[in-house]
Amino acid sequence: xxxxxHPSERVDDLITNQRKIIQSHEVFSFSMDAVxxxxxxxxPIQKGRIMDLCTGNGVIPLLLSTRSKAVIDALEIQExxxxxxxxxxxxNHLQEQIHIHLGDLKEAPKQFGHGAYDxxxxxxxxxxxxxxxxxxxxxxxxxxxEIYCTLEDVIRVSAYLTKSGGKVAMVHRPSRFVDLxxxxxxxxxxxxxxxxxxxxxxxxxxxxxxxxIRDGKPDVKLLPPLIVYDEKGSYTPELLxxxxxTEERV
Amino acid sequence: xxxxxHPSERVDDLITNQRKIIQSHEVFSFSMDAVxxxxxxxxPIQKGRIMDLCTGNGVIPLLLSTRSKAVIDALEIQExxxxxxxxxxxxNHLQEQIHIHLGDLKEAPKQFGHGAYDxxxxxxxxxxxxxxxxxxxxxxxxxxxEIYCTLEDVIRVSAYLTKSGGKVAMVHRPSRFVDLxxxxxxxxxxxxxxxxxxxxxxxxxxxxxxxxIRDGKPDVKLLPPLIVYDEKGSYTPELLxxxxxTEERV
Numbered sequence: 001x002x003x004x005x006h007p008s009e010r011v012d013d014l015i016t017n018q019r020k021i022i023q024s025h026e027v028f029s030f031s032m033d034a035v036x037x038x039x040x041x042x043x044p045i046q047k048g049r050i051m052d053l054c055t056g057n058g059v060i061p062l063l064l065s066t067r068s069k070a071v072i073d074a075l076e077i078q079e080x081x082x083x084x085x086x087x088x089x090x091x092n093h094l095q096e097q098i099h100i101h102l103g104d105l106k107e108a109p110k111q112f113g114h115g116a117y118d119x120x121x122x123x124x125x126x127x128x129x130x131x132x133x134x135x136x137x138x139x140x141x142x143x144x145x146e147i148y149c150t151l152e153d154v155i156r157v158s159a160y161l162t163k164s165g166g167k168v169a170m171v172h173r174p175s176r177f178v179d180l181x182x183x184x185x186x187x188x189x190x191x192x193x194x195x196x197x198x199x200x201x202x203x204x205x206x207x208x209x210x211x212x213i214r215d216g217k218p219d220v221k222l223l224p225p226l227i228v229y230d231e232k233g234s235y236t237p238e239l240l241x242x243x244x245x246t247e248e249r250v
Numbered sequence: 251x252x253x254x255x256h257p258s259e260r261v262d263d264l265i266t267n268q269r270k271i272i273q274s275h276e277v278f279s280f281s282m283d284a285v286x287x288x289x290x291x292x293x294p295i296q297k298g299r300i301m302d303l304c305t306g307n308g309v310i311p312l313l314l315s316t317r318s319k320a321v322i323d324a325l326e327i328q329e330x331x332x333x334x335x336x337x338x339x340x341x342n343h344l345q346e347q348i349h350i351h352l353g354d355l356k357e358a359p360k361q362f363g364h365g366a367y368d369x370x371x372x373x374x375x376x377x378x379x380x381x382x383x384x385x386x387x388x389x390x391x392x393x394x395x396e397i398y399c400t401l402e403d404v405i406r407v408s409a410y411l412t413k414s415g416g417k418v419a420m421v422h423r424p425s426r427f428v429d430l431x432x433x434x435x436x437x438x439x440x441x442x443x444x445x446x447x448x449x450x451x452x453x454x455x456x457x458x459x460x461x462x463i464r465d466g467k468p469d470v471k472l473l474p475p476l477i478v479y480d481e482k483g484s485y486t487p488e489l490l491x492x493x494x495x496t497e498e499r500v
Binding site: 174175177178179181182185190191194196198201202203204205208218219220221222223224225227 | 424425427428429431432435440441444446448451452453454455458468469470471472473474475477
């Protein structure tokens with residue numbers, strides 16, 4: 001294998017379907033959010049086009065490629081992460097299916113065209129620029145804070161890229177949930193499936209998965225809550241199944 | 251006791267705090283929705299003013315009066331239900347705290363004034379006029395379908411009646427959840443606490459409880475899911491506690 005690794009990088013198992021992934025504690029490591037979004041999004045199975053915005057090291061395209069034969073484009077603004085994503089695609093021999101692009105998502109409509117995609121996914125920066133402690137490491141800061149793009153940019157661009165009747169799937173923090181709903185409707189993505197993630201059954205939600213349909217009719221399903229840990233602090237069977245494809249820990 | 255009962259009516263226990271309630275299978279019986287909203291809404295404890303819109307037989311004011319000493323106004327458009335609510339207040343000797351009014355909520359701002367309430371509650375008709383089978387019984391039809399008022403009427407009037415910083419709490423079906431959020435924001439009630447109710451842990455939500463603050467700042471909490479039945483089909487401890495004030499069935 002001729003994939004170069006930078007000093008801070010390591011190759012991890014992505015678990016599902018033997019995918020491998022290059023990560024770096026200095027730059028970007030994928031989180032549970034990405035795994036849950038990769039599992040949650042409704043996908044075309046045999047053909048079609050998918051776009052993943054804010055792709056980071058390409059974790060979501062790698063996960064989606066285990067569930068769909070659609071062509072997957074993915075866009076990342078940070079050159080170092082773009083480069084990692086390109087190597088991740090090669091490492092998994094997925095160059096024919098996954099195409100990583102370097103660029104600003106605000107320019108994506110010009111570059112990729114209107115209504116070109118069946119599905120757009122995005123695990124965007126969660127935090128408003130002025131909130132929380134902005135990470136001193138600029139790579140993390142850009143991935144976590146709305147520095148290069150706002151939530152409205154992400155949703156406007158997602159709507160632009162998605163064909164009428166196509167789907168937009170995102171993961172976000174519940175505190176921004178009302179904004180998310182508001183902005184999706186404003187940009188004609190009607191929320192249709194919502195799932196809240198709770199670390200324990202009795203805890204507030206700490207993540208929300210949401211999927212909307214471009215030009216869809218109002219009517220939303222609130223899916224069963226996804227609980228991460230049982231009362232003993234072990235992963236719940238459903239979470240093990242999402243991570244490992246089986247309810248037994250491997 | 252000199253409370254007159256119509257032939258179809260019966261007196262039931264409202265369980266919590268020994269309240270009694272007149273119901274009628276011909277006209278209106280309270281549901282779990284009312285009990286959960288009566289428990290969910292944040293209330294001033296010692297004083298203040300509460301308004302319950304679409305009060306039906308007055309079940310929500312009766313429940314709220316077990317948690318708060320605030321003056322409670324309640325509005326109902328159907329004369330037969332209004333009359334039942336008035337008798338329910340008398341039956342429980344709550345005439346000093348609860349005042350039932352007959353009228354159309356769309357006229358309420360004129361009648362009750364702008365920003366006069368600390369809290370407005372409402373268990374509104376759930377169904378759009380053109381959807382589902384409209385009940386042949388007009389009492390049920392008016393209580394269930396948006397015949398005399400739309401969801402937007404309810405929210406606009408709630409916003410009008412509530413003081414800045416006051417709270418609006420409602421229960422509704424998840425399918426209208428996105429409309430609910432949208433309309434609350436439009437009328438300057440910022441959603442702040444949301445709780446989904448699932449009949450079982452693995453089922454889609456079938457009810458949503460939502461509370462917003464008039465002129466509040468964006469930032470919403472998604473509370474732990476409320477599960478009604480456990481895997482054996484018995485009420486969960488939390489539900490028993492809401493209904494009976496104890497986790498043991500009485």
